[in-house]
Amino acid sequence: xxxxxxxxxxxxxxxxxxxxxxxxxxxxxxxxxxxxxxxxxxxxxxxxxxxxxxxxxxxxxxxxxxxxxxxxxxxxxxxxxxxxxxxxxxxxxxxxxxxxxxxxxxxxxxxxxxxxxxxxxxxxxxxxxxxxxxxxxxxxxxxxxxxxxxxxxxxxxxxxxxxxxxxxxxxxxxxxxxxxxxxxxxxxxxxxxxxxxxxxxxxxxxxxxxxxxxxxxxxxxxxxxxxxxxxxxxxxxxxxxxxxxxxxxxxxxxxxxxxxxxxxx
Amino acid sequence: xxxxxxxxxxxxxxxxxxxxxxxxxxxxxxxxxxxxxxxxxxxxxxxxxxxxxxxxxxxxxxxxxxxxxxxxxxxxxxxxxxxxxxxxxxxxxxxxxxxxxxxxxxxxxxxxxxxxxxxxxxxxxxxxxxxxxxxxxxxxxxxxxxxxxxxxxxxxxxxxxxxxxxxxxxxxxxxxxxxxxxxxxxxxxxxxxxxxxxxxxxxxxxxxxxxxxxxxxxxxxxxxxxxxxxxxxxxxxxxxxxxxxxxxxxxxxxxxxxxxxxxxx
Numbered sequence: 001x002x003x004x005x006x007x008x009x010x011x012x013x014x015x016x017x018x019x020x021x022x023x024x025x026x027x028x029x030x031x032x033x034x035x036x037x038x039x040x041x042x043x044x045x046x047x048x049x050x051x052x053x054x055x056x057x058x059x060x061x062x063x064x065x066x067x068x069x070x071x072x073x074x075x076x077x078x079x080x081x082x083x084x085x086x087x088x089x090x091x092x093x094x095x096x097x098x099x100x101x102x103x104x105x106x107x108x109x110x111x112x113x114x115x116x117x118x119x120x121x122x123x124x125x126x127x128x129x130x131x132x133x134x135x136x137x138x139x140x141x142x143x144x145x146x147x148x149x150x151x152x153x154x155x156x157x158x159x160x161x162x163x164x165x166x167x168x169x170x171x172x173x174x175x176x177x178x179x180x181x182x183x184x185x186x187x188x189x190x191x192x193x194x195x196x197x198x199x200x201x202x203x204x205x206x207x208x209x210x211x212x213x214x215x216x217x218x219x220x221x222x223x224x225x226x227x228x229x230x231x232x233x234x235x236x237x238x239x240x241x242x243x244x245x246x247x248x249x250x251x252x253x254x255x256x257x258x259x260x261x262x263x264x265x
Numbered sequence: 266x267x268x269x270x271x272x273x274x275x276x277x278x279x280x281x282x283x284x285x286x287x288x289x290x291x292x293x294x295x296x297x298x299x300x301x302x303x304x305x306x307x308x309x310x311x312x313x314x315x316x317x318x319x320x321x322x323x324x325x326x327x328x329x330x331x332x333x334x335x336x337x338x339x340x341x342x343x344x345x346x347x348x349x350x351x352x353x354x355x356x357x358x359x360x361x362x363x364x365x366x367x368x369x370x371x372x373x374x375x376x377x378x379x380x381x382x383x384x385x386x387x388x389x390x391x392x393x394x395x396x397x398x399x400x401x402x403x404x405x406x407x408x409x410x411x412x413x414x415x416x417x418x419x420x421x422x423x424x425x426x427x428x429x430x431x432x433x434x435x436x437x438x439x440x441x442x443x444x445x446x447x448x449x450x451x452x453x454x455x456x457x458x459x460x461x462x463x464x465x466x467x468x469x470x471x472x473x474x475x476x477x478x479x480x481x482x483x484x485x486x487x488x489x490x491x492x493x494x495x496x497x498x499x500x501x502x503x504x505x506x507x508x509x510x511x512x513x514x515x516x517x518x519x520x521x522x523x524x525x526x527x528x529x530x
Contacts, residue, residue, distance in 0.1 A: 015381065127362055
């Protein structure tokens, strides 16, 4: 039931056999002129920053910035793409509220997007809209209260709180991976974050965990037998020796996960 | 932005040019064997009870029972169609909550419906689900409290309250129509309501108002000039001398509406 990034994009067009669009797979393999390229940046599953790879004048790029928040990745510059999608889901963790928004340069495109939402769902739940407005206001209020006092973390600066949490979890995960000796993780990607005004590493919401152990060709199955639920690389177009693991579970579940991982060898 | 009944059904299949389905118009004019027939009962706009008109063994009927609630129409029997759609929208007035449900006999069909919702929206907003659960519980609690005391209306029996409201509004509308002399309304449709356990008339949430005045061929425009907003018959496949008017506006707006209508001649 997750949005799940790129792997869910083809869903509705393929399901309804749309005569307008069909899923054409990986943009790197595409050689036509007319397309909509979906750029998920930071990438799900691996957290890397992505740029559009197709350059035709007849094509359109849609940037999905669901994970472009300072707790996950350095905000290196103001994003200024033609069509940018956002959601409270990964911003604050309110995925269940089912609310997103878009920043769109072309008014006619924005109107078509509004029309589609009207036709498809008659608009977002008012309950969700009220909830999201309250949540976003609470975040900005927290930063207003803390203005001029960067060290005051009692005022509820959400992104700073969440970044400390991500730093702590990634440290625990890297320690567990080092203890086990059979896993590897992507390298840390540092950058200057214009929001935090410091150089920080990316701390993606998913760990893209690879296993080098002889004979483990189905890492998802290997981990499942050891009571760790993950999503296998095959679901993301990668091989079976890599899995995606959520870094956003409860503290209790995360502690059990790293303990189990550290004990594997 | 209204759901608006039958006239919005073709929206998504046509918009995406679905290869699975296309809108074929009025079921009465259809002569194929394979179809999905949408039966909106009580009907929007006119409030009448409808039955499926196509009978092919390869066809499927979907009953939209959005308005099948005791404040609007006698509940003459337990509905037992193969696929039945409901919504809190017209049941309690919480259209903005965007929550509906379905009763479906065939498990495989129900699973396909769930899958579509998952692909299309990843599921209904949790905020909406919590809100709707609270609302529906408040209604059943009201009836539990009133059990055994049919005359006790202080306990909050929602459908009884809403029916009294509809009876009162329809009486005012019929009086205004009689005062004006240029309008007609559908006849009252009485039936035995198994919920209220009495014979009651239908009091539809929309009035299907017809004008007999010479020269008024665009009733929607005629009323708009006189500061009454309605939806013209043309939008429902009818002629321009009839309009649909909401019976569910605020008390204040409804009072102004009937006063304006009564003054026309």
